[in-house]
Amino acid sequence: MALLIKGGEIITADSRTRADIFIEHETITSIGLDFYPPPGTEIIDATGKLVFPGFIDPHVHIHLPFMATFAKDTHATASKAALIGGTTTFIEMCCPSRNEDALDGYNTWKQKAEGHSFCDYAFHMAVTRYDAATEAQLREIVRDGTTSFKVFLAYKNFFGVTDEELFNSLTLAAELGVITTAHCENAELIGQLQQALLAEGKTGPEWHEPSRPEAVEAEGTARFATFLEQTGATGYVVHLSCAPALRAAVEAKLRGVKLHIESVVPHFLLDKTYAEREGIEGMKHVMSPPLRDKRNQPALWSALQAGLIDTVGTDHCPFDLEQKLLGTNAFTQIPNGIPGIEDRVNLMYTYGVKRGVLDIHRFVDALSTRPAKLFGLFPRKGTIAVGADADLVVYDPEYRGTISVATQHTNNDYNGFDGFYIEGRPTHVTVRGKVQVRNGVFVGEPGRGHLIRREPQCNIGAHHAG
Ligand code: URP
Ligand code: ZN
Ligand code: ZN
Numbered sequence: 001m002a003l004l005i006k007g008g009e010i011i012t013a014d015s016r017t018r019a020d021i022f023i024e025h026e027t028i029t030s031i032g033l034d035f036y037p038p039p040g041t042e043i044i045d046a047t048g049k050l051v052f053p054g055f056i057d058p059h060v061h062i063h064l065p066f067m068a069t070f071a072k073d074t075h076a077t078a079s080k081a082a083l084i085g086g087t088t089t090f091i092e093m094c095c096p097s098r099n100e101d102a103l104d105g106y107n108t109w110k111q112k113a114e115g116h117s118f119c120d121y122a123f124h125m126a127v128t129r130y131d132a133a134t135e136a137q138l139r140e141i142v143r144d145g146t147t148s149f150k151v152f153l154a155y156k157n158f159f160g161v162t163d164e165e166l167f168n169s170l171t172l173a174a175e176l177g178v179i180t181t182a183h184c185e186n187a188e189l190i191g192q193l194q195q196a197l198l199a200e201g202k203t204g205p206e207w208h209e210p211s212r213p214e215a216v217e218a219e220g221t222a223r224f225a226t227f228l229e230q231t232g233a234t235g236y237v238v239h240l241s242c243a244p245a246l247r248a249a250v251e252a253k254l255r256g257v258k259l260h261i262e263s264v265v266p267h268f269l270l271d272k273t274y275a276e277r278e279g280i281e282g283m284k285h286v287m288s289p290p291l292r293d294k295r296n297q298p299a300l301w302s303a304l305q306a307g308l309i310d311t312v313g314t315d316h317c318p319f320d321l322e323q324k325l326l327g328t329n330a331f332t333q334i335p336n337g338i339p340g341i342e343d344r345v346n347l348m349y350t351y352g353v354k355r356g357v358l359d360i361h362r363f364v365d366a367l368s369t370r371p372a373k374l375f376g377l378f379p380r381k382g383t384i385a386v387g388a389d390a391d392l393v394v395y396d397p398e399y400r401g402t403i404s405v406a407t408q409h410t411n412n413d414y415n416g417f418d419g420f421y422i423e424g425r426p427t428h429v430t431v432r433g434k435v436q437v438r439n440g441v442f443v444g445e446p447g448r449g450h451l452i453r454r455e456p457q458c459n460i461g462a463h464h465a466g
Helices: 075-084 103-114 132-143 164-177 189-198 206-213 214-231 243-254 265-269 279-283 294-306 321-327 343-355 361-376
Strands: 004-005 009-011 016-020 020-024 028-032 044-045 050-053 055-060 087-094 120-126 148-152 179-183 235-237 259-265 311-313 392-402 421-431 432-438
Touching: 004 075, 009 279, 009 361, 028 235, 028 321, 028 392, 044 265, 044 294, 050 055, 050 361, 055 075, 055 120, 055 259, 055 311, 055 361, 075 087, 087 103, 087 148, 087 421, 103 361, 120 265, 132 164, 132 243, 148 164, 164 214, 179 214, 189 206, 214 243, 243 259, 243 265, 243 294, 243 421, 259 294, 265 294, 265 311, 265 343, 279 321, 311 343, 311 361, 343 361, 343 421
Parallel strands: 004 044, 009 050, 055 087, 087 120, 120 148, 148 179, 179 235, 235 259, 259 311
Antiparallel strands: 004 020, 009 016, 020 028, 050 392, 392 421, 421 432
């Protein structure tokens, strides 16, 4: 059935137009005024609403075996939460551990998602070991359309790679033209600092941040940039949290390193005092890199507005309270992660756009267009244009509400943003032309979401700059 979204104000990364959008067979076929739609066309009245391209979350964890447990969401629960919040595509980290076979892991992740996601999705393939067999498998995974890698410089002996493996992964990535995303913290320093703190009897969640100080993240970021420079690969720092790491990344950008930056919602809005709360309240807010001193936030907001921070993701990673309590006797055992897939758009709209610190077009760019461009989804996704997938968000800027664990859709018993006031939310959300959220209520069709296969997006050909 055809769909007409009528009377809204279309906002993209670079334009603002009052026009109607006509959709047939999953794609946008016309944008204009005074349509006479064929009988049977479904009409959504968007008068007084904004119409955004479907938002893309470039960093989520759904199936995740990690820290002796598993993250809580399924692809059904996470994608439902995503859609309610206006996210129509997510990119999940496919993270087999170092002891697992990369291709087996990739197939497991694909099977977990297939037929269960309500929205579209893709994967970043984690390289957690590098040897000849893994290299052959990575080539096959890229041929299958998963054209971005993930490396961890933290989590030694589990997800973490050695410098030699990092070099080899980036060399392969440069040859294949795929972008490499990276968790940048110095694993060795973290291990040493953790042991020293525990030996002093410092076991509570408030010690998580001191065990991974800002300098440890800045070192990881600078090292990643150096390895990109020497291999000619293109990189993307995930969840950059603080001013020293930002300086290291921007310094690299300025000297021509092909490096992009993601920050995630918790680092813009929460700070380390949340993790310093007593017991389980603090544990809820343990993630890595940790929530930082609040003085870092103005730098993150202004770098985002300036486009130096390219994208905003969530690092959605839900562990419930029982799981968080695994770390009762040692902060090193608290499963790292905070959920957020449902709330990213509303929080960044409220605390960025409405507060006047983030231009509305940069908001669309950082949360949709630039993730689409960096990860090979554009122009199919990330914009509103004839020929693009009809992934659309009709957004009510007059809505007023409060984030609450009682009304959330993600499969978890807490919300790190519980009680945050929001000014705006999606009323209607479509995935390739099918309405999945209507009047703020989930009406999704199970299995609507597809794996989006992508082409390599970086310059092809290895190049050694050093
Ligand atoms: O604390 C976090 N970020 N948990 C998820 C794993 C990761 O490092 O992204
Ligand atoms: Zn990470
Ligand atoms: Zn993550």
